[in-house]
Amino acid sequence: MLDIKWIREKPEALIEALVKRGNTPDSAQSIVSSVLDLDEARRAHLGELQVRQERRNAASKEIGNAMRSGDMALAEELKQEVNAIKAFLSSAEERERELDAELETALAVIPNIPLDDVPVGRDEHDNVEVRRVGKPEVRTNWTREHYEIGEALGMMDFEGAARLSGSRFTVLKGQIARLERALGQFMLNLHTTEHGYQEVSPPLLVRDPVLFGTGNLPKFEEDLFFVPHGEGRLGLIPTAEVPLTNLVREQIIAEDVLPLRMTALTPCFRSEAGSAGRDTRGMLRQHQFFKVELVSITDQESSIAEHERMTQCAEEVLKRLELPFRTVALCTGDMGFGARKTYDIEVWLPGQNAYREISSCSVCGDFQARRMEARYRTRETRQNKFVHTLNGSGVAVGRALIAVLENYQNQDGSVTVPDVLRPYMGGLVKVERA
Numbered sequence: 001m002l003d004i005k006w007i008r009e010k011p012e013a014l015i016e017a018l019v020k021r022g023n024t025p026d027s028a029q030s031i032v033s034s035v036l037d038l039d040e041a042r043r044a045h046l047g048e049l050q051v052r053q054e055r056r057n058a059a060s061k062e063i064g065n066a067m068r069s070g071d072m073a074l075a076e077e078l079k080q081e082v083n084a085i086k087a088f089l090s091s092a093e094e095r096e097r098e099l100d101a102e103l104e105t106a107l108a109v110i111p112n113i114p115l116d117d118v119p120v121g122r123d124e125h126d127n128v129e130v131r132r133v134g135k136p137e138v139r140t141n142w143t144r145e146h147y148e149i150g151e152a153l154g155m156m157d158f159e160g161a162a163r164l165s166g167s168r169f170t171v172l173k174g175q176i177a178r179l180e181r182a183l184g185q186f187m188l189n190l191h192t193t194e195h196g197y198q199e200v201s202p203p204l205l206v207r208d209p210v211l212f213g214t215g216n217l218p219k220f221e222e223d224l225f226f227v228p229h230g231e232g233r234l235g236l237i238p239t240a241e242v243p244l245t246n247l248v249r250e251q252i253i254a255e256d257v258l259p260l261r262m263t264a265l266t267p268c269f270r271s272e273a274g275s276a277g278r279d280t281r282g283m284l285r286q287h288q289f290f291k292v293e294l295v296s297i298t299d300q301e302s303s304i305a306e307h308e309r310m311t312q313c314a315e316e317v318l319k320r321l322e323l324p325f326r327t328v329a330l331c332t333g334d335m336g337f338g339a340r341k342t343y344d345i346e347v348w349l350p351g352q353n354a355y356r357e358i359s360s361c362s363v364c365g366d367f368q369a370r371r372m373e374a375r376y377r378t379r380e381t382r383q384n385k386f387v388h389t390l391n392g393s394g395v396a397v398g399r400a401l402i403a404v405l406e407n408y409q410n411q412d413g414s415v416t417v418p419d420v421l422r423p424y425m426g427g428l429v430k431v432e433r434a
Contacts, residue, residue: 119332133324158170191394198263210235222273265292311361322420363388
């Protein structure tokens with residue numbers, strides 16, 4: 001969430017940022033004007049409240065003076081005035097809560113402000129390649145996609161999953177199921193033993209305020225799954241970013257403990273409401289998948305450097321797996337709602353003859369922290385400031401499985417196990433049909 005004081009002082013900067021993100025100038029102007037109108041109405045109301053409260057206090061003192069002087073008529077008149085002010089304040093406090101809620105609702109759907117070095121563009125075609133690692137192997141006509149490989153091995157069952165749960169689910173079996181588990185364990189071990197992240201096992205069901213804190217609510221409610229709970233509901237996490245980041249909600253942290261670096265391997269649940277017709281074959285876009293998430297909580301000066309570090313940690317996974325990939329800086333029109341800057345890491349999939357996203361690493365500044373009321377106390381001045389938050393995939397396990405199957409496939413239908421995964425596979429060298 002953006003700082004209303006900043007919007008008040010720099011409305012043109014917000015208009016410019018919204019235009020960069022894809023709004024028309026008129027639309028951006030309308031959004032900003034609407035927020036400022038709500039802010040002005042709220043501040044005017046608070047001003048009126050303050051005037052009335054001051055008058056009530058003064059009139060109460062005047063009543064005592066009038067009674068001491070014997071002017072009972074004046075005292076009675078002042079009592080009636082005080083009673084009228086009290087009646088006004090009672091209804092005015094309710095109106096204050098309404099105005100607060102209206103302003104918060106308006107602010108909650110405004111995206112974050114891109115950093116100055118983010119490329120300006122409309123969609124993924126305007127993203128900028130930063131680096132490319134590894135060279136895709138030239139394949140002959142026997143190259144297959146992951147679902148063809150998995151089905152031919154008898155270890156990937158889409159029809160069975162559809163009978164159980166419908167579309168966009170997969171049943172993995174045998175050595176491919178173990179390969180998926182191996183990938184997750186390898187990533188966790190790498191990030192915890194070499195990259196300094198603390199492993200966390202968080203809840204998979206969270207409350208609405210937690211989803212609000214990371215920006216999933218209210219704007220992206222249709223992308224989430226919910227289950228009834230008591231008189232309310234709980235949401236299934238779309239990524240471990242949600243519970244990990246919210247571990248600092250409503251807290252004031254000592255600057256000395258920053259940065260906090262956390263990682264988790266969890267299932268993730270997404271309705272994929274906006275992806276009808278996209279990647280309908282195979283495992284690329286599922287309602288349920290595993291992902292190793294990276295989350296960092298930093299002070300305000302360290303977040304940009306931490307973003308570069310986090311991206312390198314995610315890249316290291318693919319380097320160890322010896323998978324070709326490229327890293328791109330997302331343009332303003334393709335960047336996520338809560339991000340100030342995002343790097344996408346795209347792994348090479350020979351079955352599609354294309355690079356596809358496998359990790360997205362974002363720095364959010366204090367955007368999420370304001371929604372979560374998460375602060376840190378500075379070492380020198382003892383001031384309370386909002387923390388900066390970062391999140392990244394380290395990496396998506398299902399997509400890593402796809403990349404391994406396609407890049408390590410053999411002409412006989414088997415799949416060579418990458419060297420780094422063999423200790424997790426009991427020394428298995430090849431995945432092949434029994």
